[in-house]
Amino acid sequence: MKQFLSITFIMFLLWNCGQKTNENSAEKMIITEKHSEEAIKGITEKFPENSRQEIEKGVHHAASLWRQSDGTEQEFVAFCTDNYIGDSNEKHAVLIKVSEYMESLFGHFNKMTIDMKKNVDLQTGQLHAVDHMFSAYSAGAHLNNDFYGNKIAFLVALNFPFYSTEEKNELGENWTETEWAYARMGDVFNSRVPSVLIQNSAAVSAQADAYIAEYNIYMGNLISKTGQPLFPENMVLLSHWNLRDEIKANYSNSENGPEKQEIIYSVMQRIIDQSIPHQIINSGEYNWNPFENKLLKNDRQVEAEPESDKRYQQIVNNFNALKDFDSYHPVLNTSIKRSFSGNMQIPQEEVEALFHEFLSAPQLKQTGEIIKKRLGRDLQPWDIWYDGFKARSSMPEEKLNAITQDRYPDAKALENDLENILKKLGFENEKARYLASNIAVDPARGSGHAWGASMKEEKARLRTRIPEGGMDYKGYNIAIHEFGHNVEQTISLHEVPYYIMNGVPNTAFTEALAFVFQERDLMLLDMKDENPDAEYLKTLDILWSVYEIMGVSMVDMQMWQWMYNNPDCTAEELKNATLEISKNVWNEYFAPVFDIQEQTILAIYSHMINSPMYLPNYAFGHLIHFQLEEHFKTQPLASEVERIFALGQLTPREWMIKAVGTPLSNQPILNAATEAIDHLL
Numbered sequence: 001m002k003q004f005l006s007i008t009f010i011m012f013l014l015w016n017c018g019q020k021t022n023e024n025s026a027e028k029m030i031i032t033e034k035h036s037e038e039a040i041k042g043i044t045e046k047f048p049e050n051s052r053q054e055i056e057k058g059v060h061h062a063a064s065l066w067r068q069s070d071g072t073e074q075e076f077v078a079f080c081t082d083n084y085i086g087d088s089n090e091k092h093a094v095l096i097k098v099s100e101y102m103e104s105l106f107g108h109f110n111k112m113t114i115d116m117k118k119n120v121d122l123q124t125g126q127l128h129a130v131d132h133m134f135s136a137y138s139a140g141a142h143l144n145n146d147f148y149g150n151k152i153a154f155l156v157a158l159n160f161p162f163y164s165t166e167e168k169n170e171l172g173e174n175w176t177e178t179e180w181a182y183a184r185m186g187d188v189f190n191s192r193v194p195s196v197l198i199q200n201s202a203a204v205s206a207q208a209d210a211y212i213a214e215y216n217i218y219m220g221n222l223i224s225k226t227g228q229p230l231f232p233e234n235m236v237l238l239s240h241w242n243l244r245d246e247i248k249a250n251y252s253n254s255e256n257g258p259e260k261q262e263i264i265y266s267v268m269q270r271i272i273d274q275s276i277p278h279q280i281i282n283s284g285e286y287n288w289n290p291f292e293n294k295l296l297k298n299d300r301q302v303e304a305e306p307e308s309d310k311r312y313q314q315i316v317n318n319f320n321a322l323k324d325f326d327s328y329h330p331v332l333n334t335s336i337k338r339s340f341s342g343n344m345q346i347p348q349e350e351v352e353a354l355f356h357e358f359l360s361a362p363q364l365k366q367t368g369e370i371i372k373k374r375l376g377r378d379l380q381p382w383d384i385w386y387d388g389f390k391a392r393s394s395m396p397e398e399k400l401n402a403i404t405q406d407r408y409p410d411a412k413a414l415e416n417d418l419e420n421i422l423k424k425l426g427f428e429n430e431k432a433r434y435l436a437s438n439i440a441v442d443p444a445r446g447s448g449h450a451w452g453a454s455m456k457e458e459k460a461r462l463r464t465r466i467p468e469g470g471m472d473y474k475g476y477n478i479a480i481h482e483f484g485h486n487v488e489q490t491i492s493l494h495e496v497p498y499y500i501m502n503g504v505p506n507t508a509f510t511e512a513l514a515f516v517f518q519e520r521d522l523m524l525l526d527m528k529d530e531n532p533d534a535e536y537l538k539t540l541d542i543l544w545s546v547y548e549i550m551g552v553s554m555v556d557m558q559m560w561q562w563m564y565n566n567p568d569c570t571a572e573e574l575k576n577a578t579l580e581i582s583k584n585v586w587n588e589y590f591a592p593v594f595d596i597q598e599q600t601i602l603a604i605y606s607h608m609i610n611s612p613m614y615l616p617n618y619a620f621g622h623l624i625h626f627q628l629e630e631h632f633k634t635q636p637l638a639s640e641v642e643r644i645f646a647l648g649q650l651t652p653r654e655w656m657i658k659a660v661g662t663p664l665s666n667q668p669i670l671n672a673a674t675e676a677i678d679h680l681l
């Protein structure tokens with residue numbers, strides 16, 4: 001039996017290998033310019049009145065998705081000629097039909113995912129291994145493939161062609177809601193990357209995740225310049241998040257805080273330049289003095305062997321895997337374009353220009369002066385993580401806990417109060433009732449999250465952790481943040497002009513409304529923070545964290561640009577380039593504030609290893625939040641939230657202009673910072 005099984009297994013492998021080669025040739029792109037021209041000619045003859053430009057766009061879009069397995073070149077030409085919709089009323093009717101079908105599909109798949117993960121996400125009692133198996137299952141995984149198989153994808157691509165973010169920004173200014181909906185329909189099937197490349201990229205990405213997840217530093221084994229261990233024996237910190245948080249935590253340690261911060265900083269520098277001994281990564285076998293890079297075992301010095309560029313190898317692997325996608329994206333033909341113009345929908349050059357403007361702002365130097373004063377010393381490079389602006393609330397936390405515990409003993413109590421919360425925020429009675437009736441509160445296992453619906457007949461879900469004695473203040477504060485997400489999810493699903501436009505331009509926009517809600521958490525408890533500086537401190541706290549995140553984002557972006565300019569680079573070359581880039585970014589934007597040159601610290605972020613070019617997203621939530629808050633100073637919050645979040649998925653630029661009258665801007669946060677600096681300096 002055993003023998004038989006293993007032979008079957010080998011046969012399965014051989015069969016699978018054969019399948020893969022077939023799949024590769026089946027996934028070959030075969031439509032040349034000549035065939036596209038033929039199709040365009042056929043359609044123009046049929047509809048001589050129609051815009052030739054639109055016909056060309058649709059045919060080229062469909063051609064970029066057509067593979068050998070979809071049919072011959074002549075079949076492509078015939079498909080286009082037969083399926084082009086020349087009549088504008090018919091096109092609109094098809095938009096509505098396809099939207100309805102998609103709402104049902106996406107809505108039910110989303111519902112299934114919520115159901116499959118229910119036991120893992122919610123407090124439903126003991127988990128079984130089978131819960132994890134279902135939770136990892138994705139019912140909708142084959143939808144895309146199916147839609148190429150039955151040609152729905154081609155019909156949609158041909159009639160609703162893809163517009164780049166640049167085109168949407170340029171043309172969208174004058175588009176009607178219907179034209180926006182056509183353009184969003186064109187985003188649904190915008191590329192078709194062979195599954196083998198997607199699998200490869202997923203495998204590489206999983207390796208990078210594993211590399212990061214197993215990068216722990218045993219803090220009890222670190223020794224100071226004078227040979228002393230300073231950290232608790234059993235303290236183990238994951239790089240870089242936990243290391244950074246430990247630096248933050250030591251601002252309130254007057255005994256040996258700065259000394260501990262300096263050790264952590266030294267560890268970070270050795271991770272970045274890869275001189276860190278591999279023997280101490282994820283292991284407590286050795287003691288290590290990171291300043292001299294001295295490794296000890298049982299008090300005897302042993303040779304330190306450097307990690308040798310493994311960190312940068314992960315990035316090179318990611319780059320190679322993602323670069324393989326390029327030729328399958330006719331417009332977004334680099335990973336940089338896909339991250340910015342594609343996912344974020346802001347062209348990379350615009351992101352860089354916006355960050356450059358912020359990073360050069362005089363308010364940063366002034367805030368640096370305030371920090372210097374508060375610390376009573378010159379700035380050190382790790383003060384990019386200065387944590388002393390966290391305002392002490394004038395209310396003792398126990399008092400706040402008592403209020404929230406009494407008000408919200410369980411999830412049901414919060415759910416029943418949602419309508420009331422919305423009324424306090426200024427929503428009309430009927431509107432508050434309607435929004436609240438579309439949001440359900442579930443008791444979460446973790447700290448909570450907000451999960452929107454994808455069809456109107458389902459509710460958005462507010463997941464929150466409520467301990468035995470009722471909701472504590474921290475949990476309440478997070479729940480109000482998540483509630484902001486739910487309100488966005490509900491308005492931007494139910495009130496957008498077309499289903500296909502549901503949502504917001506990118507995650508930063510929903511984050512901004514969550515911040516708006518969270519800011520008002522005390523008011524919702526009928527309380528007020530009496531600390532007169534609270535708001536100013538908070539502004540500078542956010543300003544300083546945006547400063548840091550834009551700095552590391554600059555390094556991340558420039559590193560990817562360097563890789564595209566040096567596509568055959570080795571890990572060592574990438575390391576040297578990254579060290580150079582991080583020093584340049586530091587010298588340009590941080591040295592003037594810190595009065596220290598040549599620091600590499602901006603290259604420490606783990607996101608750079610496993611989430612390529614994701615970092616810039618974090619800065620935008622705050623910028624948008626300040627833009628909205630400035631708008632709400634003169635406009636009523638509730639009715640404006642309803643109007644603004646019903647705009648749906650425009651581009652960030654168009655959304656912002658229609659929302660508050662100006663494109664994305666640093667000015668509101670910098671204005672707020674000036675006000676805070678005047679008060680605190």
Ligand SMILES: [Zn+2]
Pocket residue numbers: 481485511514
């Ligand atoms: Zn959030």
